[in-house]
Amino acid sequence: MSDIQKAMALLITSYTKYASKEGDKDTLNKEELKELLQNEFGEMLCKANDKAGIDRIFNDLDKDKNNTVDFGEFVNLVCCLTQMCHEYFIGKR
Ligand SMILES: [Ca+2]
Numbered sequence: 001m002s003d004i005q006k007a008m009a010l011l012i013t014s015y016t017k018y019a020s021k022e023g024d025k026d027t028l029n030k031e032e033l034k035e036l037l038q039n040e041f042g043e044m045l046c047k048a049n050d051k052a053g054i055d056r057i058f059n060d061l062d063k064d065k066n067n068t069v070d071f072g073e074f075v076n077l078v079c080c081l082t083q084m085c086h087e088y089f090i091g092k093r
Pocket residue numbers: 018019020021022023024025026027028029032
């Protein structure tokens with residue numbers, strides 16, 4: 001497997017680990033999203049620690065407004081963050 005394929009597999013595994021904690025095992029509720037953000041992104045998303053921050057991120061991600069974040073919606077966040085990291089590293093060069 002290439003590095004990118006490994007990264008994709010890890011992303012799916014991590015998502016499933018949090019999504020399967022409560023209720024529907026294929027989607028994230030607000031609590032699950034909060035845990036995922038805090039454990040996996042930590043410092044990168046310091047605003048995820050306050051309640052309003054989580055609400056905003058959750059509402060932003062939940063595009064179809066069904067009150068859960070599915071994998072397709074979750075990857076939007078990962079894409080945004082990856083893009084931010086990319087800009088950061090390019091800027092450092
Ligand atoms: Ca769930």
